[in-house]
Amino acid sequence: MMRQRGMTLVELVMAIVIIGIAAAALYSAMASLAGRSADPMLRQQSVLLAEAYLEEILAQAYADPGAAACNQRLCFDDVLDYHNLDDQPPQDARGGVLNQLAGYRVRVSVSTGSLGAGAASVAARYVEVRVSDPTGAELRLGGYRGDY
Numbered sequence: 001m002m003r004q005r006g007m008t009l010v011e012l013v014m015a016i017v018i019i020g021i022a023a024a025a026l027y028s029a030m031a032s033l034a035g036r037s038a039d040p041m042l043r044q045q046s047v048l049l050a051e052a053y054l055e056e057i058l059a060q061a062y063a064d065p066g067a068a069a070c071n072q073r074l075c076f077d078d079v080l081d082y083h084n085l086d087d088q089p090p091q092d093a094r095g096g097v098l099n100q101l102a103g104y105r106v107r108v109s110v111s112t113g114s115l116g117a118g119a120a121s122v123a124a125r126y127v128e129v130r131v132s133d134p135t136g137a138e139l140r141l142g143g144y145r146g147d148y
Contacts (some may be wrong), residue, residue: 004102044137045101049090050141053106053129056093057082062125062147078147079125083110103134115144123147 088105114121128142
C-alpha cells in the first residue's frame, strides 16, 4: 500500500486563512507605524529649535548692561529681555523669519531665583523655552543663567 504525500484541499485552505490573518495583522501594524513616521522628525526639529533659542538666550548678560530698552529681538542684550517672547513662526537671532518652520511656535519665560544654599548660593535666572510643533505637541527645554 502506498502512503499519501502532500496536503488535502482542507489543509491548504486552512493554511491560506492562517497566512491571510497573519498578513492582515502585520499590515495593520505597519500602517499605524507609517502614520506616525513624521513624529520623530517633528520632535527633532522642535529640539533643535529649542536648543537654538536657549543657547542664544543663555549667551546674553545676566543683568541689563545699561543699554536703552528695546522691543525688537535684534537688540535684546540680557536674559530678562526674552521674558514672554512669543514667536510664530520662529525667527533666527537676527530677527529673520524662518518660513520653513511656519507651523512651529516658540514661547520663552524667564524666572529669577538662586542656585545652591547658604553662603554658596548664586543668583540665577531659569529660562524655559517651549516649542509647539504643527501637530500641537509641546517640547520644553530649560536652563539656568547664573550671575557670575
